[in-house]
Amino acid sequence: MNEPTRRITVTVNGTEHEREVPVRLSLVDFLRETLRLTGTHVGCEHGICGACSVLLDGDPVRSCLMFAVQADGHAVTTVEGLCAAEGRMSVLQDSFCEAHGLQCGYCTPGMLVASHALLDKNPSPTAQQVREAISGNLCRCTGYQQIVDAVLLAASRRSGAAN
Amino acid sequence: MKSAVFEYALAGSLDEAVELLAQHGPEAKVLAGGQSLVPMMAMRLARPSWLVNVNEIAALKGCAPGTGEASGCWVTGAGLRQVDAERHAGLAAGVPLIAQGLRWVGHVQTKNRGTVGGSLVHADPSAELPLVARVLDAGLVLRRRAGSRVVAAAQFFDAPFVTAVEPDECLAEIRWPVWTGGRIGSAFEEVSIRHGDYAIVAACAQVALDEQGRCLRAVLGVGGASGTPIAVEPVASALAGTRLDESDIEAAAAAVGGHLDPTGDVHASVEYRLHLARVLCARVLRAARDRALRA
């Protein structure tokens, strides 16, 4: 069987990309290999580890469990798109640095995506709510403790800024 | 872990989806949330020749009280995202078991994509939504080019990952019976090894009590302990007329095992699953009763 393809248009981090892609190409491979947005990582390709998490129309999803053709006409935000204006770190990203909520950095983009989505819906979560929000993202370095600290720090900083 | 080659079609409507299924025959498959199908394709355990993407069909995402032949039910579209079903206040009031079951399902990322109908059609014997549908005996509306039919959940689940859905059919909507009369309570509980994993065993119950606390009606079911979700109807119906006190509940829970046919694996033996079924059935009956008494 020949490789079927489709022409798709996906808005990634605010930029529209039009590409002809094999229909079996996963969204994460499209982001990484086609668009060369390598911030999003591949961990298990079967939907458990969460390393490939991205925002699809604002909601976190696993990009290994979608084909790129399914994102046609939709908006995707990756870790590269979480930065504040002029490429500066967002409060959340900065808080991950402050609390050292990472080590090897491999699960970090997924953790940021999951916690970004949490703070959008719940600006002042409890530690338990943070743990629930990142429970679909596996990390082997941190034991999660400093990630939880980082998200809580970001929440308190953001609410401080709003006051 | 890349999928084998397939052809792809985006369905703009349910009519178009069933037309495509009819055209492409038994090797075509509906792509809904994809949270189970896509990993199976990545492992090449599933290799459909065609995928029909139904994610853009707005008509499949409804969630409203039923009318006409669906009156007395809440009707959810098969394509309703699990996250939207879990957060829907009206649905939670009418059929609380759905949100109670969804609390145990996966993680936020998978619920944002996974659909209510997709979980039913996938028919994992330990999945939560099939158990809820089976226990409530939901009606599943299957569409094909020639028309549609309603299959009761009792006739829907045939075997692990096997349902009554024919290759040219697409699950369109689910009719969830809304109980009325009496004080109603329900509960869902499961044991999984990690939060969000498929259950080793899951159980759920719904009861209606009269003003005196006597059981008018009860349903009880177990997932993960047979090839399909099991509604233990004889056990549940025997509870009618009791006060659901501890001895009633213990007797019911003890009787559940006779209706189950679990298998063993490295994480759970047959005996462990039977034991969990008994423990969980007692827990959900107690919790459902207590909620009903507070209702």
Place this chain on the structure above:
Amino acid sequence: MAEKTSPYGFRYIGAKRRTKEDPRFVTGRGRYAADVQLHGMLHVAIVASPYPSARIRSIDAQAARAAPGVHYVLTGEELCSQIDSLYIGVDAPKVKRYPLARDVVRYAGEWVVAVVAETRAQAEDAAELVEVDYESLPCVVDPEEAIRPDAVQVHPDHGGNVLFHRRFVWGEVDEAFARAQHRLSFRARWGRSATVPIETFVALAQWDAGNEIMDVWASIQMPKFPEQLARALRMPANAMRVHFDVDVGGSYGVKRGIKHTLLVCWLARRLGRPVRFLEDRLENMRGGDMHGPDRIFDMQVAFDGDGIVRAWKIRALDDVGAYAGRSPLQLGKPVSAICGPYRIPAVEYEPISVMTHKTPQEAVRGFGQSPTNFAMECTMDRVARFLGMDRVELRRRNLIRHDEFPYRIPSGTTYDSGDYHAVLDKALAAADYPALLERREAARRAGRLAGIGVSTCLEPSGGNSSFEPLFNPKNETTTWMDSCLVRVDLNGTITGVMGTSSSGQGHQTLVSTVLGEIFERDPSGIRVVHADSLNALPSNSPVGSRMAIMLGGAAAGAARRIRDNLMAIAAHNLGVAASDLEYRNGDISVAGQPDRLLTWDQLVEIAHRKYHCMPPGMEPGLQAQFVWEVPTGGTLPTADGQVQMYPCYSFEVHVVYVEIDPDTGKPDLQRYVVGHDCGVMINPDIVHGMTCGGVAHGVGAALYEKFSFSDEGQLLAGTFMDYLIPSSLEVPAIDIVDHCTPSPLTTFGQKGSGEAGYLGGPAGIACAINDALAPVGAAIAQTPMSHLALWSLIQAPRDAGQRAA
């Protein structure tokens, strides 16, 4: 979070400082091996054996070769004739190991054929078309069966399945057993798990034909990696350029990837195109050769009524799977701490390394120490239970006292320093131990199973690899050096150069902090780069909790050489002796005469431009290198197997409170406190993070993770659906309380901490679980302590009770 200023009186070391690495990772700008995408790159997929033991009758690759996009189909027959067998840690030359099987397969998942295509998807398509005709052969899966003389042999040429077997006796063991008032024995079983990083192995190679250099980007953490590659490929080592500047997505020991890299190097040279192998999770779990120790401990202990342990005997049978690299040596590291933190004067240790038809074992965090600590701590708790003695009191009586350091243990190693009783007290105070005891009693009164665990464990750190000569008389390794090159450029900025890759340990932060400390210059302006292997000084990579000690020490040594040069330049130009000068923030002045000063910029200018102002004979420029031998290293083992192994000994106490649902067997870790002493912490956030990560890994090994195999040799945990890595909801909140007993052997008093948390975690959790099981008369000494295992134990005595009633 850490103090803003150093608690040790240093300027930067020990202070709260952000890491150098984090900003690039949080903005998606890390550069992992899979992010290196070269023009014309080809992709590899693997055909793996479905049989644990079989003869390969024939391979038909015709259809695969004709498939779309396919460039090459490589079999073991072709590859093995052109390369040499991979390195093996013990003396077993007949145990040959190649990236692809030839003639025989020895585990299910072993690589048989590699397919190279334009895309990975096409390579997988073609891999499905390769037809391998196997003749299934008998297999041996149980390690106890495998050591029998009549067992099925994994490598018949080797003669038996045992790779290494020796009985070490240090001290008067039999006498102690004869004299002691009590003896106990039991079996502990450590299940096969691993660190399973979220990034799989990735290897990319490009043959630079013009320069005759093989460029390699790989996600690895491996000592002597370029040399091993070159030797196997029959290439000069100086034709191998491994780029250590790729970020590695977690390792904790396992990222060796030697066969992966060997394969792509061979293919890249053969095909003249860059070739990448991005191992997928299925290949990783069964064929990535990264499973950890898989051990049966037979423990015997001799002790008196006062709880003093007089001697113990440890027999450890370790199943390394079908091939051996360094894995048998994982039985060697425990020799360095064979009596734990206790004053046990006589020890017998009988390590046995055996092969079976399973996925090979690789180095896992702690290199065999965590399983050993688990077995030792289960022993201590059993002694306490036998005597009816408080477990904490038992430990207090046996722990080495602060005033006894340096302390020489029976196996010949001297522990550098420690204050075990103080750390234990701190941890118990932080956990509010009396309140925990009350909580446990309240839970028990309410009919719940509740338990408290207290483990006291060592982390040997800064290894010199002395287990190599101990386990292989033909190997005379006595150094395990690391090194750093430091440059101050013409503009006065400082660069540190290291010769290995990092997998999350924060080495750029480490080196910049150390350089900042010595130069008294702000570390945020100091650059640290990873050289490639042709530009690098020797390194033995970040194994064995060694980089704070070894790379930190080397960086300090190089910086001091430059500082000495600056002092000499200043002395020459100011006309005084160097001893009359004061160094402050990089400026140098005459003591007591602050205006007789040469600034940093002026000194740098002299070194780089004004040779006429340099002291006679001094090299121009400002650069220095320092290659550091492991402190206390340099000697071979004695005939009876005594050896100084690791120089530094970190110590950790875990206090764990668990409740187990008696009806389901589900454990719930409700309180977790770690008391930790790794000497001076160079960056406390990094140490704390690694410690929490180690605890999480310990939670996984103790309760969830196992590479289960069927009796027929099939892996039953080949995906993340079956191999259960704990999430943020299974790993509890962790409180860490620090203590600092500086090491007298290291530059700043630091010790290692890369394995912290993991070395005492499973032990502490096991102690807590056993305490919870005590009221029902049950005990467990196996990992993982699965829901099913716990439920079965809880259920068994109850059934018995019901029958009795």
